[in-house]
Amino acid sequence: MSANSNTLSQTKAKLQKLLSQTVTVAFPSKTITFKASDYLKNGTATAAGSYQFDTSSLKQYIAQLASKYDTEGKAAKFKTHSGTTITVPSGGTYGWSISQSKLTNRILSGFENSASQSINLKDYVTGTGYGKANTVGNTYIEVDLKTLREYAYVNGKLKFSTKVMSGTITGGNQTPQGIYYIMYKQRNTTLTGDNDNGSTYHSKVKYWMPITNSGVGLHDSSWQPSYVYGNTSYRSDYHSHGCINNPPSKMGALYALAYAGEPVIVYN
Numbered sequence: 001m002s003a004n005s006n007t008l009s010q011t012k013a014k015l016q017k018l019l020s021q022t023v024t025v026a027f028p029s030k031t032i033t034f035k036a037s038d039y040l041k042n043g044t045a046t047a048a049g050s051y052q053f054d055t056s057s058l059k060q061y062i063a064q065l066a067s068k069y070d071t072e073g074k075a076a077k078f079k080t081h082s083g084t085t086i087t088v089p090s091g092g093t094y095g096w097s098i099s100q101s102k103l104t105n106r107i108l109s110g111f112e113n114s115a116s117q118s119i120n121l122k123d124y125v126t127g128t129g130y131g132k133a134n135t136v137g138n139t140y141i142e143v144d145l146k147t148l149r150e151y152a153y154v155n156g157k158l159k160f161s162t163k164v165m166s167g168t169i170t171g172g173n174q175t176p177q178g179i180y181y182i183m184y185k186q187r188n189t190t191l192t193g194d195n196d197n198g199s200t201y202h203s204k205v206k207y208w209m210p211i212t213n214s215g216v217g218l219h220d221s222s223w224q225p226s227y228v229y230g231n232t233s234y235r236s237d238y239h240s241h242g243c244i245n246n247p248p249s250k251m252g253a254l255y256a257l258a259y260a261g262e263p264v265i266v267y268n
Contacts, residue, residue: 023110023117025103027069028131034058036111055108062100062107071095072127076135076179078265081142081151081158086267092178093212094136094263096127128181128261136179136263141218141254143244145175145268148230150218150244152257160257162250163230165221167242169268172196175242180211180264182218185255191219193241201241206248207255211264214242218254218264221245 019037039058072095078088103124110117122130129136138156143149145166152160167175173196186208193215195201203223210217221240228234229247244266246254 018111021111021113021116023107023119025107026118026120026122027065028121029133032065034107034110039107040111055104058107059100059104062098062104066098066100070097071129071132071135072097078136078179078267080144080267081149081161088179088265088267089177091176092180092266094128094179094181096125096130099124099126129263136265140263140265141182141258143175143264143266145169145177145266146232148232148235150246150254152254154257160250160254162247162254164247165224165228165230165238165240165245166235167216167240168235173239173241175240175244175266176212176216177266177268180266182209182211182258182260182262182264183213184260185209185258191215191243195241207246207251209255209258211266216242216244218244218246218251218258220248220251222248 019040021036023034023036025032025034039055039061040053041057042054073090073092074095075090076088077085079085098121103121106119106124110119139154140152142151142153143164143166144151148164148166150160150162150164151158167173169175188206189204189208191201191203191205191208193201203221205219205221208217208219224238224245224247226247228238229245
């Protein structure tokens with residue numbers, strides 16, 4: 001009886017210590033403390049002396065936080081160069097999401113530690129642009145398809161602007177709208193793809209910055225007549241295959257300012 005009583009006492013003490021543990025997670029604008037007693041429910045002791053719990057409430061809470069904080073693939077408010085606040089469509093590649101299973105497992109393992117744990121959410125997310133207070137921060141490239149104008153901001157200050165030519169607004173040569181990011185930068189390359197008539201084009205460019213996996217990006221376009229840039233009336237005849245065509249005389253300056261991972265906001 002005494003052995004059983006001692007074992008029971010040890011088991012209770014272990015359980016009480018476990019339920020008193022906390023894990024603090026630093027989010028972009030606040031910290032959240034997870035208490036084991038709030039999220040470990042209906043515990044049962046195993047033969048090995050450990051415990052099994054119902055952790056569904058923790059998983060549900062993490063899912064709620066992801067719905068609130070995730071920015072990837074969501075429509076977003078954006079203040080344009082003209083000062084107008086618009087809603088940029090969802091579907092872009094820029095943004096970040098909480099890795100829910102990874103974070104949940106880390107919190108659970110933290111509960112089992114001998115001391116309270118403090119972790120940073122940035123280590124448990126996927127995507128680009130974690131922690132930006134206004135989704136894109138204050139260094140970005142803005143493309144206005146309605147006026148065919150492009151702007152580059154650095155630390156909130158306008159450093160570059162130019163007239164451009166885009167793809168169509170709808171259809172197979174459409175320039176996608178949303179918040180994207182520069183995937184990488186490349187000098188002196190050849191862009192290839194299919195023309196509307198089924199033939200293949202091979203376009204040499206000096207500067208290339210893709211923003212989608214499908215091959216849409218920002219580049220110089222020596223084949224475009226100078227008068228088409230910024231002129232929407234020419235878009236039906238001189239549109240790109242979806243890319244943002246920059247004047248050759250301007251693209252070098254944009255390339256020098258831009259960096260891989262930089263947000264690119266495209267809207268109409």
